Amino acid sequence: xxAETSTGVLNPIDALAPIAREHGALTIVDAVSSFGGQPLDxxxxxxxxxYSCTQKCLGAPSGLSxxxxxxxxxxxxxxxxxxxxxxxxxxxxxxxxxxHHTMSSTxxxxxxxxxxIVEEEGLExxxxxxERNHHALVTGLAELGLSMLPPHGERLWxxxxxxxxxxxxxxxxxxxxxxxxxxxxxxxxxxxxxxxWRVGLMGASSSPRLVLxxxxxxxxxxxxxxxxxxVRA
Amino acid sequence: xxAETSTGVLNPIDALAPIAREHGALTIVDAVSSFGGQPLDxxxxxxxxxYSCTQKCLGAPSGLSxxxxxxxxxxxxxxxxxxxxxxxxxxxxxxxxxxHHTMSSTxxxxxxxxxxIVEEEGLExxxxxxERNHHALVTGLAELGLSMLPPHGERLWxxxxxxxxxxxxxxxxxxxxxxxxxxxxxxxxxxxxxxxWRVGLMGASSSPRLVLxxxxxxxxxxxxxxxxxxVRA
Numbered sequence: 001x002x003a004e005t006s007t008g009v010l011n012p013i014d015a016l017a018p019i020a021r022e023h024g025a026l027t028i029v030d031a032v033s034s035f036g037g038q039p040l041d042x043x044x045x046x047x048x049x050x051y052s053c054t055q056k057c058l059g060a061p062s063g064l065s066x067x068x069x070x071x072x073x074x075x076x077x078x079x080x081x082x083x084x085x086x087x088x089x090x091x092x093x094x095x096x097x098x099x100h101h102t103m104s105s106t107x108x109x110x111x112x113x114x115x116x117i118v119e120e121e122g123l124e125x126x127x128x129x130x131e132r133n134h135h136a137l138v139t140g141l142a143e144l145g146l147s148m149l150p151p152h153g154e155r156l157w158x159x160x161x162x163x164x165x166x167x168x169x170x171x172x173x174x175x176x177x178x179x180x181x182x183x184x185x186x187x188x189x190x191x192x193x194x195x196x197w198r199v200g201l202m203g204a205s206s207s208p209r210l211v212l213x214x215x216x217x218x219x220x221x222x223x224x225x226x227x228x229x230x231v232r233a
Numbered sequence: 234x235x236a237e238t239s240t241g242v243l244n245p246i247d248a249l250a251p252i253a254r255e256h257g258a259l260t261i262v263d264a265v266s267s268f269g270g271q272p273l274d275x276x277x278x279x280x281x282x283x284y285s286c287t288q289k290c291l292g293a294p295s296g297l298s299x300x301x302x303x304x305x306x307x308x309x310x311x312x313x314x315x316x317x318x319x320x321x322x323x324x325x326x327x328x329x330x331x332x333h334h335t336m337s338s339t340x341x342x343x344x345x346x347x348x349x350i351v352e353e354e355g356l357e358x359x360x361x362x363x364e365r366n367h368h369a370l371v372t373g374l375a376e377l378g379l380s381m382l383p384p385h386g387e388r389l390w391x392x393x394x395x396x397x398x399x400x401x402x403x404x405x406x407x408x409x410x411x412x413x414x415x416x417x418x419x420x421x422x423x424x425x426x427x428x429x430w431r432v433g434l435m436g437a438s439s440s441p442r443l444v445l446x447x448x449x450x451x452x453x454x455x456x457x458x459x460x461x462x463x464v465r466a
Contacts, residue, residue: 061339062335062338063296063337063339081314102295105294106339106340107339107340110339
C-alpha cells in the first residue's frame with residue numbers, strides 16, 4: 001500500500017518493490033490514495049500489479065478502478081474463477097470489443113475529462129501542488145500547536161494524520177467542522193481511534209483555499225474562549 | 234430470461250416460475266431488457282432471484298445492477314468465493330454501512346432520479362406506453378411489408394425483432410439509418426445473422442416520435458427509387 005491512509009504514512013515502494021523483484025517475488029501495489037497525488041512509477045519501480053481508483057487524487061467520480069500489470073505478472077497468469085475480474089475477458093472486451101459487460105460510459109467520459117485536467121496541469125506539477133499544500137497544512141497546524149503522527153519524511157501529502165491534543169473531544173471537533181464549515185475530516189481507526197484526525201488533500205481538494213479554511217475552522221474549534229464542549233473538563 | 238433480445242421473444246415467467254417452485258427448484262430471472270418496460274412481479278410470480286440493469290427500460294445511466302432475492306433463496310445461501318458479489322458483505326455495506334466498496338454516488342443519484350421519473354409516470358402507465366409504441370411499430374412495419382420474427386402474443390414490447398425482406402442488404406440499411414438519421418438498430422446474432430433487425434424501444438426511446446422517425450427512415454432506405462445499394466442485384 002503506497003498511501004497507508006490509516007496512519008498517513010507513505011510507504012517507500014521505490015525501495016521495496018525492486019527488493020521483491022531481486023528475490024523473484026511479484027509485487028502488487030495499492031495506489032488508491034496516491035495515484036495522481038504522489039509520484040508513482042509503475043515501470044521504473046518494478047511493480048508487477050498496481051491498482052487505484054478514480055475519485056481520489058484523479059478527481060473523477062467514483063466507480064472505476066485503473067489497473068495495470070507487468071509482463072512478468074501476465075506470464076504467471078492463472079485461470080480466473082471470477083467472471084467479473086477475468087483479465088482475459090476484460091482484455092477481449094477492451095481490445096477486441098468482445099462483449100463482457102456494459103460499461104458505464106458516463107464514468108468513462110468523466111474519467112477522460114479528469115485525465116485531460118491532469119494533463120493540462122501536468123503530472124509533476126500536480127504532485128508538486130499536493131506536496132506544497134501538505135507542507136502549508138503542516139506549518140499551519142504547528143502554529144496551532146498540533147503535530148503530525150508520522151515522522152518527517154514518511155508523511156503522505158494526500159492524507160494528513162494529525163495528533164489530537166490531550167483533553168480534546170475529537171468527535172465534537174469533527175462534528176463542529178462538518179456542521180459549521182461543511183468540512184469532513186476522518187477519525188482514527190483501530191488502535192488510533194480518538195488519537196488522530198485524518199485530513200485528505202486530494203485532487204481538487206488539495207488547494208491553499210481549503211487548507212486555510214480548515215486551519216481557521218480548527219482554530220475556532222480549539223479556541224478556549226469558544227470551544228466550550230470540545231475541551232474535556 | 235424474460236426478454237430474450239436475440240429473438241425478440243417474451244418468455245412467460247409468470248407461467249414458468251411457479252412450475253419450478255412446485256418442483257422445489259429455485260429460479261433466477263434475467264430481467265435486463267424488460268424491467269420497467271414489461272410487467273414483472275417478482276413476488277407474485279414466485280421468482281427466487283432476479284437481476285436487471287439501469288440503462289435500458291429504467292432510463293438511468295449504465296453501471297449499476299438492481300438485484301433481489303426471495304427468502305427461499307436466502308435460506309439456501311452458500312459461502313461466496315467472490316469478494317465482489319458476496320451478498321453478506323453487500324448486505325452489511327447497504328444496511329449496516331460497513332465498508333465493502335466505494336460506490337458510485339453519481340450513478341446512485343442518477344438511478345434515484347430515473348426511479349422518480351418512473352414513479353411520476355406510474356409503472357403500469359409505463360408498461361402501457363411500451364406496449365402502445367410496440368404495436369404502433371408493428372402496424373407501421375406491416376404497411377411497409379415488413380413482418381416480425383416472433384408470433385403474435387410472444388413478442389417483446391421492448392425489443393422488436395423484424396424479418397429482413399429477401400434481397401435486402403441489411404447491413405447497408407443499418408448503416409444508412411445510422412449515417413442519415415442517427416438511429417442505431419441491432420443486427421441478428423448467431424443463426425439469425427443477416428435475417429433480422431433488432432429495434433429497441435426502451436425507456437425514453439419508447440416514444441411515438443421515434444417510432445415514426447424509424448418508419449420513415451426505413452421507408453426511405455427500402456424505397457426502390459432511392460435504395461440503390463440496399464437492394465441486392
